[in-house]
Amino acid sequence: MSEKMLLVDELITQIKEGKYKPNEKLPSENELADQYRIPRMVVRKAYEQLQDLGFIFSKQGRGSYVQNRKQQIPLILTGNISFSEKMNELGFDFRSQNVCFEKITYESDIYHSLKVNLQDEVYRISRLRIVDGCPIALHTSYAAKSVFPQIDRDGPGITSIFHYYKTQGYKEFTSGQSQLSVVFPNESERKILQCSNLIPLLLLESLCMDKETGTVLEVSRIKYRSDCFTYLI
Amino acid sequence: MSEKMLLVDELITQIKEGKYKPNEKLPSENELADQYRIPRMVVRKAYEQLQDLGFIFSKQGRGSYVQNRKQQIPLILTGNISFSEKMNELGFDFRSQNVCFEKITYESDIYHSLKVNLQDEVYRISRLRIVDGCPIALHTSYAAKSVFPQIDRDGPGITSIFHYYKTQGYKEFTSGQSQLSVVFPNESERKILQCSNLIPLLLLESLCMDKETGTVLEVSRIKYRSDCFTYLI
DNA sequence: ATCCGCCAGCTTGGCAACAAGATAGATTTA
DNA sequence: TAAATCTATCTTGTTGCCAAGCTGGCGGAT
Numbered sequence: 325m326s327e328k329m330l331l332v333d334e335l336i337t338q339i340k341e342g343k344y345k346p347n348e349k350l351p352s353e354n355e356l357a358d359q360y361r362i363p364r365m366v367v368r369k370a371y372e373q374l375q376d377l378g379f380i381f382s383k384q385g386r387g388s389y390v391q392n393r394k395q396q397i398p399l400i401l402t403g404n405i406s407f408s409e410k411m412n413e414l415g416f417d418f419r420s421q422n423v424c425f426e427k428i429t430y431e432s433d434i435y436h437s438l439k440v441n442l443q444d445e446v447y448r449i450s451r452l453r454i455v456d457g458c459p460i461a462l463h464t465s466y467a468a469k470s471v472f473p474q475i476d477r478d479g480p481g482i483t484s485i486f487h488y489y490k491t492q493g494y495k496e497f498t499s500g501q502s503q504l505s506v507v508f509p510n511e512s513e514r515k516i517l518q519c520s521n522l523i524p525l526l527l528l529e530s531l532c533m534d535k536e537t538g539t540v541l542e543v544s545r546i547k548y549r550s551d552c553f554t555y556l557i
Numbered sequence: 558m559s560e561k562m563l564l565v566d567e568l569i570t571q572i573k574e575g576k577y578k579p580n581e582k583l584p585s586e587n588e589l590a591d592q593y594r595i596p597r598m599v600v601r602k603a604y605e606q607l608q609d610l611g612f613i614f615s616k617q618g619r620g621s622y623v624q625n626r627k628q629q630i631p632l633i634l635t636g637n638i639s640f641s642e643k644m645n646e647l648g649f650d651f652r653s654q655n656v657c658f659e660k661i662t663y664e665s666d667i668y669h670s671l672k673v674n675l676q677d678e679v680y681r682i683s684r685l686r687i688v689d690g691c692p693i694a695l696h697t698s699y700a701a702k703s704v705f706p707q708i709d710r711d712g713p714g715i716t717s718i719f720h721y722y723k724t725q726g727y728k729e730f731t732s733g734q735s736q737l738s739v740v741f742p743n744e745s746e747r748k749i750l751q752c753s754n755l756i757p758l759l760l761l762e763s764l765c766m767d768k769e770t771g772t773v774l775e776v777s778r779i780k781y782r783s784d785c786f787t788y789l790i
Numbered sequence: 791a792t793c794c795g796c797c798a799g800c801t802t803g804g805c806a807a808c809a810a811g812a813t814a815g816a817t818t819t820a
Numbered sequence: 821t822a823a824a825t826c827t828a829t830c831t832t833g834t835t836g837c838c839a840a841g842c843t844g845g846c847g848g849a850t
Contacts, residue, residue, distance in 0.1 A: 329754045333743055352831060365804070368832085372602070373609070377741075384832045385811030401737070401790070502790050504634070506739060506757045506783035508610075510566055521562045524739045524757040524783070550739035550757070557634070557735050557790060585801060598834075601802085617802045618841030 327362055331370040332377075339379055339390055346392030350380060353388075376522040378551060394458060394552045401502075401528070401555045408484060416455050423462075423516060424450040425479040434466050437531060437543045445469040447479055452516055459517050460552040465532075466543040489532075489541060497541070500531035507547070517549055524550045560595055564603040565610075572612055572623055579625030583613060586621075609755040611784060627691060627785045634735075634761070634788045641717060649688050656695075656749060657683040658712040667699050670764060670776045678702040680712055685749055692750050693785040698765075699776040722765075722774060730774070733764035740780070750782055757783045 335350075344350060353371065357364040371388055374380045382388040400410055411418035428434070428448050438446065446468050453461040465485050469475050472492055482488050489497070505527050514521055525547040532542045548555075568583075577583055586604065590597040604621055607613045615621040633643055644651035661667070661681050671679065679701050686694040698718050702708050705725055715721050722730070738760045747754055759781040765774045781788075 329747070330744060332754070354831085363805070369605070371832090376606070382832065383812085385813080385830080387812095387831060396738075398736075503631075504759075504788035504790055505629075505786075506759060511563060514562070521565070522755060526737075526739060553738075555737035557737055587801085596835075604802090615802065616842085618800080618843080620801055620842095 327366050328369045328373070331356075331360070331362075331366065332373050335370065335374060336377075336379060344390045346390050348390050350388045350390065373522075376520050378520045378523055394460075394549070396554050397455065397460075397552060399548075399553045399555050401557045411453075411455060417457075419454050420483045421452045421454060422449070422480065422483050423452045424448065425482075427476070428466070434543050438466065438468050438471075438540050440468045440470055445476070447475050449479055449482055449485065451483060451485070455552070458552070459549075461546055461548045462513060462516060464545045464547075466545075467541065471539060471541060485542070494534045494539075494541065496535035498533050498535045499544075500533060502528055502530040504528055506550070509547070513547065517547075519549055519551070526550050526553070526555070560599050561602045561606070564589075564593070564595075564599065565606050568603065568607060569610075569612060577623045579623050581623050583621040583623065606755075609753050611753045611756055627693075627782070629787050630688065630693070630785060632781075632786050632788050634790045644686075644688060650690075652687050653716045654685045654687060655682070655713065655716050656685045657681065658715075660709070661699070667776050671699065671701050671704075671773050673701045673703055678709070680708050682712055682715055682718065684716060684718070688785070691785065692782075694779055694781045695746060695749060697778045697780075699778075700774065704772060704774060718775070727767045727772075727774060729768035731766050731768045732777075733766060735761055735763040737761055739783070742780070746780065750780075752782055752784070759783050759786070759788070 338344060350356075350371075351359070353364050353367045356367045360367075371380065371382060375382060379391055379393075380388050381391050397414070397416065399414075408418060408420060426448055428446050430442060431446075434446060435442065435444070438444075440446065446466055448464060448466055450462060450464045452459050453463060463485075467475055472478070472488075478488065486497070506524050507527050508521060509517060509519060509523065509525055513525070517523075517525075528544075528546045528548070530544050531540055532544055533540050571577060583589075583604075584592070586597050586600045589600045593600075604613065604615060608615060612624055612626075613621050614624050630647070630649065632647075641651060641653060659681055661679050663675060667679060668675065668677070671677075673679065679699055681697060681699055683695060683697045685692050686696060700708055705711070705721075711721065719730070739757050740760050741754060742750060742752060742756065742758055746758070750756075750758075761777075761779045761781070763777050765777055766772060767774055
């Protein structure tokens with residue numbers, strides 16, 4: 325197993341160093357196997373892992389090629405300006421797309437964070453963040469009907485949640501302590517974010533509260549593709 | 558390929574839900590293959606990926622077993638108190654170990670950040686952070702001899718770098734803007750951190766400066782095992 | 791009764807042969 | 821001549837078989 329890992333390490337280094345350019349063909353499995361005096365299956369497994377990691381893609385009958393990597397966009401995590409403002413500041417072609425709106429079944433941690441009880445209706449609103457045509461983050465908000473009585477009607481049209489909050493009479497916001505962790509995408513997230521299964525996602529969880537009253541407006545969960553960003557904090 | 562990913566997803570979910578307990582034996586490759594009506598090779602590949610991800614381990618002739626996962630320790634990232642202070646605050650059995658001290662060859666970004674010139678000697682000091690006997694972070698500092706004239710003599714004995722700075726006459730520190738990204742461990746990092754190759758590491762890069770004079774004391778690079786922590790910011 | 795060795799049957803690991811897809815060039819055909 | 825087809829050869833993908841390792845039970849020797 326270690327042989328595979330070492331080969332993966334070496335190939336990643338070579339790709340990053342630019343020995344192989346994007347869309348350039350890599351050595352065939354047999355060539356590499358002969359070169360390193362290792363079984364082809366080891367090279368195969370290494371190539372498969374590089375595919376999962378999003379570094380290369382392979383085509384039967386053709387060969388394996390270097391995937392062109394996303395640029396690393398520096399992103400300011402702190403401060404409570406909205407995502408679109410952040411991106412516009414940096415001068416990126418940015419758009420947002422509502423991908424999902426639905427009522428959720430009871431989830432204790434979310435209901436607890438929102439400070440609502442079991443009978444309350446809670447809705448999930450997911451927006452996909454797209455930069456230069458490339459989906460780079462999935463922003464999911466959980467909001468209660470008891471705070472936003474018309475959420476079930478308005479929900480499907482929301483693309484900027486901060487804007488919606490303002491139309492509902494909330495002017496200034498504070499965010500609770502944010503929690504950061506690393507997760508891998510599940511099936512649907514892979515499809516939506518168009519990434520392979522070993523792209524780590526940076527998960528940022530926080531609460532958004534009304535500055536004046538302290539009302540919890542939403543539980544916010546943002547999953548950023550870690551291959552697209554570096555974060556400044 | 559998609560079949561493998563779906564199976565990996567499902568098995569991870571089942572492990573997290575506790576369907577399979579730590580050190581419990583998983584179904585054999587053939588059993589799962591029969592159950593899901595898929596080739597054994599698909600199950601094999603799924604199991605191999607779960608090994609790389611640190612969820613299971615396999616023994617030839619025995620079977621595959623659930624790896625007991627590390628607990629998720631909440632860690633406060635912000636503030637400029639030292640790592641050991643942070644951990645003591647949380648009441649963890651914490652120790653630190655000097656794993657490496659050596660002069661580095663020229664690296665433009667580090668030299669630039671330290672604001673030193675090509676002739677300067679720069680040393681790398683790496684400390685391994687261990688909680689409850691489990692290595693969870695690798696803290697690497699780069700410091701110049703022009704700032705710490707006796708660094709080449711003192712270096713090997715340093716375990717707390719903040720303490721060393723204080724002995725050198727620096728009292729208060731500020732940290733520059735921190736940059737956060739996600740990387741995978743290389744060969745030596747895998748060995749030191751005792752983790753498999755698909756454990757994402759949270760890389761936190763920052764500068765440490767003397768509050769009074771603004772002198773850049775070090776470039777700091779901390780690699781945290783993402784399976785051991787959640788981060789509060 | 792107890793111990794030891796053998797063997798059958800399970801497990802994961804590895805490999806070689808084959809399948810399938812693509813391509814380039816030679817060859818055939820209109 | 822030009823287009824179509826065949827073929828040799830390269831590529832990645834798949835499969836099935838056997839090796840290697842472990843376990844438990846059976847049976848014979850002590």
